[in-house]
């Protein structure tokens with residue numbers, strides 16, 4: 001199944017008696033680096049002899065499995081980063097193994113070692129005693145110094161694909177003669193995100209939960225997977241841009257105790273397959289070709305929300321915000337963009353034909369470019385620069401300026417000064433950098449059109465008056 005190449009290479013090395021003195025096992029968490037480290041330790045120290053298939057029943061094998069084998073040293077570099085631990089290794093390494101043939105040093109999260117520790121380690125690796133094997137496990141290979149790397153045999157542990165995991169689960173069930181539905185295994189494979197260990201443990205639960213059979217319905221229930229109809233409803237609301245019902249649905253799922261992360265992931269998967277379908281000219285049940293642009297946009301926002309929500313105490317907030325963004329973001333445009341287009345003029349001037357664009361200031365009414373220029377003179381260039389970084393939205397009775405946290409205080413300090421140059425009250429809103437939407441609005445030739453584009457709410461009245 002998984003890690004075939006790594007295992008095969010190690011097995012061959014054992015067979016040929018060409019064990020390296022230092023290995024690097026690189027790859028993401030939970031991918032089997034520790035497991036393989038221990039298997040290798042057993043292979044080297046099994047009482048039945050060095051073998052690619054350790055017996056697993058002798059005292060040495062059992063102790064290695066338990067982590068109590070005296071010649072296996074497991075060092076967690078994340079908590080013991082220091083040179084002392086490496087010095088201890090250096091001091092002890094020349095003594096013969098106590099019980100086994102090899103002393104095996106497994107340094108987990110090896111990239112966390114300090115430079116001094118790496119230097120000390122390097123000295124050891126330069127002249128390793130014959131009975132020692134080092135295994136450096138790391139999730140961040142690039143942080144291991146080249147000098148160390150060049151003395152190790154590097155194995156990359158690639159995450160198993162969904163298919164790999166599914167096949168593996170299938171294999172287990174066949175061995176144990178348990179009935180299953182393929183869809184259930186697919187679901188578990190998706191859910192475990194490339195973690196074989198997770199997949200196996202979910203499978204265990206699924207067997208128990210489904211009283212001996214692994215079927216889709218009970219697996220869904222076990223995993224708290226949201227029923228398909230709810231997913232479809234959500235997607236339909238998305239298609240209709242029915243923000244209210246989207247928010248209500250999130251609320252409902254949360255209240256009923258569903259895991260919103262799982263829900264969101266299912267939504268993302270659906271969006272992704274809709275996009276792929278449509279892009280290659282296939283039909284999708286909910287979305288059409290016209291929706292492709294929207295879908296890309298939605299997926300972008302939803303993807304970010306998914307990663308943000310993982311580290312947030314109340315994922316519901318992030319997900320609701322992501323939905324709300326879909327609505328309000330359309331009214332936003334960057335001030336910088338407006339300055340370039342010279343198009344930020346007040347609603348009253350929207351009624352004027354485009355050619356009067358170049359008329360004087362007075363006729364234009366509010367002009368953000370000159371406003372920012374004046375603000376710059378009055379309050380300092382840094383304030384106008386800060387404003388230019390923001391986004392602005394005109395509302396019925398106010399302007400709302402969205403600013404990054406870093407520049408927010410600069411503008412806030414000068415709020416009164418800035419207000420003088422705006423025809424309506426301004427409100428400031430603090431947003432984190434990633435929340436400032438990057439939206440490219442389509443280019444139109446006429447500046448007035450750009451304004452209309454910006455203030456979508458006003459288009460109707462303009463069209464009525466303008467013909």
Ligand SMILES: [Zn+2]
Nearest residue numbers: 046055058061
């Ligand atoms: Zn053994």
